[in-house]
């Protein structure tokens with residue numbers, strides 16, 4: 767198995783912007799170094815550059831549009847986030863859904879700019895479709911558990927197993943993350959035991975009083 771990856775999605779949470787993004791990135795850097803686990807962060811666009819400049823963590827955009835540089839007002843291109851210091855990008859997050867054609871275009875644009883690609887999916891069937899696009903990762907997140915505090919590892923381990931199988935059947939080179947309600951080391955351990963390569967989470971870290979303590983717990987059973 768590849769080294770496990772943890773990505774903390776800061777979404778548009780007030781606690782995860784500006785100074786808050788810095789606090790979480792600093793914790794990700796510290797716990798990442800301490801544990802040897804790669805911990806990335808996906809801040810708002812407005813925080814990409816400062817976070818990438820100041821912290822030794824992989825930084826992900828939360829979305830990119832699959833368009834080349836040009837007359838696209840209000841769009842965000844792979845080139846822009848790469849120039850801002852992003853290492854990778856989420857694509858098709860449940861809160862930023864795209865059509866299949868747009869997912870493919872974003873994925874191709876990301877690849878052209880050397881961005882690591884993480885396509886988010888909502889079930890095993892969409893995981894199979896996403897895997898066919900050969901991203902670096904697919905991330906299965908059942909929408910009903912996102913932000914619920916109820917962990918996918920415990921509430922719906924079957925969807926993780928089915929998604930791992932679906933991804934491997936379609937494209938064995940694609941790694942699989944899972945997310946939704948992940949908040950403890952036990953959730954992470956179960957996710958890894960079910961065949962994933964890591965987790966994607968948000969509220970468990972972003973809304974915590976002590977994000978470093980949560981991250982330390984998350985890596986504690988790996």
Ligand SMILES: O=C(CO)COP(=O)(O)O
Pocket residue numbers: 775859907911912913914915945946947948966967968969970
């Ligand atoms: O959407 C998610 C990560 O991208 C999951 O969110 P929560 O960890 O808050 O459930």
